[in-house]
Amino acid sequence: MFINIEDIKKKYSNFKFDLEEIKKFENNIFEAYRIRSVETSLLKAFGEGKLDGTIHTCVGQEFSAVALGRVLSSNDWITSSHRCHGHFIAKTKNWKSLIDELFGKKTGICSGIGSSQHLYDKGFISNGPQGLLVPVGSGIAFNERNKNSIVTTILGEGTFGEGVIYEALNVASLLKLPQMFICENNFYSQSTPQDINTSGDIKSRFEAFGIKTFIFNTWEINNLFVGVEKAYKIIKNNSEPIAIIIQTYRLNAHSKGDDDRSADEINYFKNIDPLNIIKRKSIHFAKKFALIDDEIGDYFEESSKKESLDLHSYLGDQLPKNTSDFYKEAKTNYKGRFIEVLNNFLHEFASSNGVIIGEDIADPYGGAFKATKGISKKYPKQVVTTPISEATIVGMTAGIALSGGKVCAEIMFGDFVTNAFDQIINGISKYHHMYGKKISCPAILRMPMGGKRGYGPTHSQSLEKFLCGIDNLLVVSPTSLEDPKLTYKDIFSQKCPSIIIENKIEYTRKSIEINNNLEIKKNNISLGNILIKPKYNKSHFCIVTYGETARLIYDNYNKIVEEINATFVLVNLLKLNPLEISSFIKQISKTQGVLIVEEGSVNFGISAEIAYLLKDNCYFGKIRRLGSFSVPIPSAKNLEEQCLPNIKRICSEIHKLLDA
Numbered sequence: 001m002f003i004n005i006e007d008i009k010k011k012y013s014n015f016k017f018d019l020e021e022i023k024k025f026e027n028n029i030f031e032a033y034r035i036r037s038v039e040t041s042l043l044k045a046f047g048e049g050k051l052d053g054t055i056h057t058c059v060g061q062e063f064s065a066v067a068l069g070r071v072l073s074s075n076d077w078i079t080s081s082h083r084c085h086g087h088f089i090a091k092t093k094n095w096k097s098l099i100d101e102l103f104g105k106k107t108g109i110c111s112g113i114g115s116s117q118h119l120y121d122k123g124f125i126s127n128g129p130q131g132l133l134v135p136v137g138s139g140i141a142f143n144e145r146n147k148n149s150i151v152t153t154i155l156g157e158g159t160f161g162e163g164v165i166y167e168a169l170n171v172a173s174l175l176k177l178p179q180m181f182i183c184e185n186n187f188y189s190q191s192t193p194q195d196i197n198t199s200g201d202i203k204s205r206f207e208a209f210g211i212k213t214f215i216f217n218t219w220e221i222n223n224l225f226v227g228v229e230k231a232y233k234i235i236k237n238n239s240e241p242i243a244i245i246i247q248t249y250r251l252n253a254h255s256k257g258d259d260d261r262s263a264d265e266i267n268y269f270k271n272i273d274p275l276n277i278i279k280r281k282s283i284h285f286a287k288k289f290a291l292i293d294d295e296i297g298d299y300f301e302e303s304s305k306k307e308s309l310d311l312h313s314y315l316g317d318q319l320p321k322n323t324s325d326f327y328k329e330a331k332t333n334y335k336g337r338f339i340e341v342l343n344n345f346l347h348e349f350a351s352s353n354g355v356i357i358g359e360d361i362a363d364p365y366g367g368a369f370k371a372t373k374g375i376s377k378k379y380p381k382q383v384v385t386t387p388i389s390e391a392t393i394v395g396m397t398a399g400i401a402l403s404g405g406k407v408c409a410e411i412m413f414g415d416f417v418t419n420a421f422d423q424i425i426n427g428i429s430k431y432h433h434m435y436g437k438k439i440s441c442p443a444i445l446r447m448p449m450g451g452k453r454g455y456g457p458t459h460s461q462s463l464e465k466f467l468c469g470i471d472n473l474l475v476v477s478p479t480s481l482e483d484p485k486l487t488y489k490d491i492f493s494q495k496c497p498s499i500i501i502e503n504k505i506e507y508t509r510k511s512i513e514i515n516n517n518l519e520i521k522k523n524n525i526s527l528g529n530i531l532i533k534p535k536y537n538k539s540h541f542c543i544v545t546y547g548e549t550a551r552l553i554y555d556n557y558n559k560i561v562e563e564i565n566a567t568f569v570l571v572n573l574l575k576l577n578p579l580e581i582s583s584f585i586k587q588i589s590k591t592q593g594v595l596i597v598e599e600g601s602v603n604f605g606i607s608a609e610i611a612y613l614l615k616d617n618c619y620f621g622k623i624r625r626l627g628s629f630s631v632p633i634p635s636a637k638n639l640e641e642q643c644l645p646n647i648k649r650i651c652s653e654i655h656k657l658l659d660a
């Protein structure tokens with residue numbers, strides 16, 4: 001049944017608050033008041049210009065947080081969103097470090113970087129984009145499912161406009177995850193009343209996924225506390241998701257001052273607000289409330305005098321950034337095709353407790369490209385085959401990684417990583433820094449990219465330039481030139497958020513045929529680049545590339561030399577972000593020019609970044625770039641062939657480079 005704010009007003013018009021009944025919850029009431037006092041003081045500090053940015057207070061809604069805080073145990077988790085202060089205080093009791101956080105102090109829970117909406121403490125995580133943490137909560141619940149802990153995922157009713165929620169509800173229900181969804185229904189999404197934003201009702205949304213759902217409210221505290229306690233017992237015993245809708249009302253503006261609701265409506269709810277009633281009716285509580293206000297006022301004074309973080313201690317990331325002039329022999333000889341080596345590596349990963357998650361990855365199918373073939377049969381608990389839900393696959397991967405699990409996701413076609421960009425940009429790549437370096441998120445995402453299979457415009461792209469544009473994300477393009485297992489081992493040992501761009505054609509390749517005119521060296525750092533040079537001649541020019549193109553050029557080395565009548569160094573980059581140029585700049589410094597070949601289109605692309613770095617590292621030769629044409633990649637073989645970088649186009653660019 002659909003309920004709007006008028007229904008709620010009618011429902012509670014004869015509401016009688018029973019002070020005697022709730023006295024037994026004295027400490028919980030003090031806690032609710034503490035939340036209110038902290039937030040009221042924060043708003044005051046904004047008004048006085050002592051704080052910047054924004055906050056979203058839960059004044060009027062506090063009992064929802066307290067009802068949870070009183071039942072959750074220390075090994076349970078909460079995921080929350082923008083309106084998270086109450087949840088944070090109720091779960092962690094760490095109100096002082098929350099105040100420090102908002103004042104941007106070093107002692108803030110996230111060193112002052114996350115601030116109001118982005119908080120992390122043991123068992124608690126919040127993030128600003130609506131819905132983002134719902135699948136992350138599912139990932140945490142998956143990782144914690146055998147540890148008798150649960151994850152409570154809190155979201156507002158307005159957030160039910162986000163599609164990722166429905167993906168996560170589906171997966172949580174299918175996998176029977178111990179995840180308790182709490183919808184705090186305050187009947188408004190920012191300025192918009194629920195009936196304008198939400199068709200149908202919320203309870204049946206949960207129930208459509210087979211999730212048992214309860215409804216309570218923050219005015220009948222006894223019912224709320226007892227009900228949440230019962231629900232908690234149910235989820236602890238049954239280990240499958242449940243949902244609670246908590247009807248409530250925020251007494252303040254959405255954030256600091258944005259409020260178009262009528263004064264009459266707000267006053268109505270101020271009058272039935274339990275904390276207001278308790279304060280009015282009980283001298284005992286009123287006195288204690290005043291003491292809480294004093295304590296918090298004193299702490300605001302203390303906090304404002306504390307030291308702030310120096311930005312330099314926050315710079316620097318988890319990505320491998322070392323460099324070395326030393327090169328060693330590359331290990332070019334290995335058995336089997338690239339995909340078989342990868343499959344073998346993933347078997348080992350699963351055997352050492354690693355979780356592999358993605359679409360259609362279980363046996364007998366074993367993934368669209370068979371990277372996971374045979375693994376679910378051998379290690380059924382380690383393979384999670386999911387519905388078509390990329391945002392949830394990546395969100396769950398983040399959750400598993402954040403809670404200490406080893407995990408690797410497969411995106412069936414790299415093209416569809418676009419569906420998970422929120423999780424990558426506003427989640428995975430940010431967690432470490434946003435939470436004051438208190439936590440890391442070594443989520444690994446593998447994705448097949450590239451063309452030459454005739455899959456057409458939406459299944460053949462090389463989207464790495466978009467991923468390389470995201471800060472604090474390792475992006476690697478393994479190659480068949482060297483034993484892929486070494487590359488995968490190297491990536492998995494980095495313990496940082498990582499994207500692996502796998503080329504579909506590379507999957508089919510075996511180790512190279514030795515070209516006796518060439519030497520193949522590898523830079524002696526993690527994921528160092530591979531350098532291929534003529535053994536007996538000097539090099540006239542250089543090609544810098546990665547992925548399948550590197551293999552294509554290696555296989556056609558002699559042909560290119562004949563066509564151009566000049567020899568060259570081939571640099572095969574494994575790491576696309578962070579790019580490492582300094583280790584090969586000396587090796588190519590005397591060449592006439594560099595051609596950079598990119599697998600995707602070149603506009604605002606990787607080649608532009610490499611060109612800048614070459615110049616910045618004092619490369620004085622000419623530079624040209626080549627990529628696929630800026631049109632959707634055609635399916636038809638001859639058209640696709642013309643669209644992508646090929647030997648003919650590469651040679652023509654080299655002519656331009658050397659002739660110009």
Ligand SMILES: Cc1ncc(C[n+]2csc(CCOP(=O)(O)OP(=O)(O)O)c2C)c(N)n1
Nearest residue numbers: 083128129130156157158159186188189190
């Ligand atoms: C993906 C996304 N879109 C928009 C916003 C801006 N925004 C912040 S809170 C909010 C309203 C959320 O409403 P609801 O889920 O009902 O939570 P409430 O604010 O009522 O607690 C919006 C639109 C956001 N944070 N994330």
Ligand SMILES: [Mg+2]
Nearest residue numbers: 156157186188
């Ligand atoms: Mg709302």
